[in-house]
Amino acid sequence: MAVQLTPKDFATATPSWWCPGCGDFGVLSALKQAMADLGKIPKDVAFVSGIGCSGKISGYLHSYAFHGVHGRALPVATAVKLANKDLTVIAAGGDGDGYAIGAGHFLHAVRRNPDITYIVMDNQTYGLTKGQSSPTSQAGYVTGTSPQGNPDAPINGLSIALAAGGTFLARGFSAHPKILVDLIKQAVAHKGFSIVEVMSPCVTFNKINTYAWFKENTYYVTDDPNYDATNRTGAFEVLNSDEKMPLGVIYRDSRATFEALTHLPEIPVAHANLDAHAPELATIMESYR
């Protein structure tokens, strides 16, 4: 029997670059705990991140980690899964990474439904570039690039994903580690594209959406024992309500994954036998007579 790993086994020796108190610490520790609880082993985990304070997270998870360019974590992660479906593939990045520069990929990942997990570390600002407004910043948010207040209305990533056919939508809060671990575990276990949007306060730049603000303005959908996460209309309602922000598993559904629909072979593509002299290859030439 394999030895049960602990969160420590998923830690790297690299010291973190995050400011003390940053919400991203909570995301990282929950992720490590979830990996250990799920019995994952580092060599079979591919962890792809975007660019931003949040994107640094791939350097802190002992795994095959990939820190690419801004906004493109999802195409990379989708392809990693296609290339080797036996890997556990997780992508992570900020609200800017996922909902601004990478918004197109977000929508298309939802459509494709690859069996990967996407963690959006939402601090409602651009942390790494020092506090400009992001796609999830509140209207009126005053920053260096929006001195008269952010003129754009915030977008609701989960609601967009729901409309586009998302199959697992959850939202967590980085200050609620236990629940976050559970959400990530459910997401990784889900067969299909699972999104965990984590409210992860930027203590340095976002003075509005603070820990206290989230405590005040959020609730768990499971507070209502009758909440049905398989009811699409109900999910739309809670996501778009003007009241408090819903947390927990908001919606789950099941449909064929991208890997199934692209008819991936049994053997992972990465292990395909490469034989330039296979007779089937010579046959193709005959069609060009």
Next chain:
Amino acid sequence: MIVNDIEIMFGGQAGDGSLTTGDLIAGVFKRMGLEVYTYKDFPSRIRGGHTNYVIRAGERTNYGMADFVDGLVAFDLEAVEVHIEELRPGGFVIFDNTSDQLTDAVKRDDVTWYEVPLAKMAKEDLGLELVRNTISLGVLGALVGMDSEIMKADVAGVYKRKGEKVVDINVRAVEAGENYVKEHFGEWPRAYGLKAKPDGDRLIMMGNDAIGYGALVAGCRFMAGYPITPATDVLEWMAKYAPRFGGVAVQAEDELAAINMVIGAAFTGVRSMTATSGPGQALMTEAIGLAGVLEIPIVVVECARAGPSTGMPTKTEQSNLNHLIFSGHGEIPRIVLAPGTVEDSFYLTVAAFNLAEKYQCPVFVLSEQALCQSKATLPKLDLSRVEIDRGKLVLDPVVFGEYKRFAFTDDGVSPRVIPGVEGGMHLAAGSEHNDAGVITENAKNRTRMMDKRFRKLDTAKPDLPTPLLHGDPQAEIGIIGYGSNRGPIVESQDRMARNGIATRFLELRTLWPFPEDEVRDFIADAKHVFVVENNYTGQLERLIRYVVGPLERMHRVLKYNGRPFHPIEISDEIEKHADVRPLVKV
């Protein structure tokens, strides 16, 4: 008299089937034992707009277009108006006079006119207007001496999928065309003297098919792309064949996704590629830099078209050379290969995958519309020549802590693990990193890392496809070029040789790292060097000056109207230089 060499042009409106007809003719010529080259000149729209398809057949291999067209098959007056000047004196026109009438303005009297009511015959005699093109095949075949049996067999083959009735009517259409010639134009002298000989062990393939096939044979099992002319064929090819070999092809949402997918699949250990053209190439630039710094092997096929911006999407150009070599912020090692024939498109694509994995860097295969969408005959491809070399790929467990993904090595190449390998866990970061992959901005490390990455190109040098020398090695006149210009240049050399001017031509197949030594040697004792390319700014000529140094005796021969060179355009330009001409013309 021209023996066994002919160029036919079909001209009509886009979507009227002239492409199928042109392909059919190309096949018939091939089965008659001739060498074939085709060139498609079509507008960037699906229906309507003048289009033409040129089919050249004869006894030499690796053609480009000829200087003049021998026979024009014109389905409307516009085709005559646009192309009449391109006809060789003594050539001929087959003109469909069903609805358009010839005007005096176009009626050159040094060509022979065959007016045939093609559409009318199709509709009235055969009851199906669609077979107009097939009738024209019969007419053409009878006039130039194509093998009627081969033609009918090929026509039957093409329409087999559509059922017996369709086959039957098309075969009758060929016969109707042949009969029309017999009845109305008497015994044609068959001046083209086309002689059938055994087809032999040959293929007829489009450049893009050769790229797709080369990739598959080389072990490419992942492709992601976004449709763009003239590269889409490659994605379609892989979408058809990759799954049969345990692979996958993805149509991505844009080129940003496509290239990042290719990088993700390659990181995971799959030989991966994308194919794109100018605009898509521009979008991929940032991520290609990522592949360079992450030392991930990827193959990027660029099927160049006329830019900038949307430019002329269906026209050919060699204006992306600078882009492939210099694009991107920061500096990465990269390799740029450029095949000059359909056959070489196969072999260089195979080479690209080996180079990418051996040197862990992006490798570009640069083709152009006039090559990648052209069909040509070629000898059977030699699969026994293909060897898959995966370089320093590590699949066995390594010791965590000892293993370093970006280890500083003498040759610059570090052993490469893929996800799933025990002990190989690391961070692959586009940020500068140390040998273990940890992000660092340490000054010493930066210098060492840059040196290590670029050292790979020195290591790769002996492994890169070498230039080919065509013509007279002793000649004083040198020509340098690459890609689709190979055919026209070689043919211009023959023409100049007939005029008593000896030339040698260096066909570059690796454009980066630049084959500095070969080019320096080549130009050292040349009286003149002509650099032939399809762009405005002389990108290759500038590159030679940049790498090898300025040279007064170097001249540009440029064409940038979206069409490939005719051989005579090259020889005329070269012969313009007074001291190039022999004193006595022989």
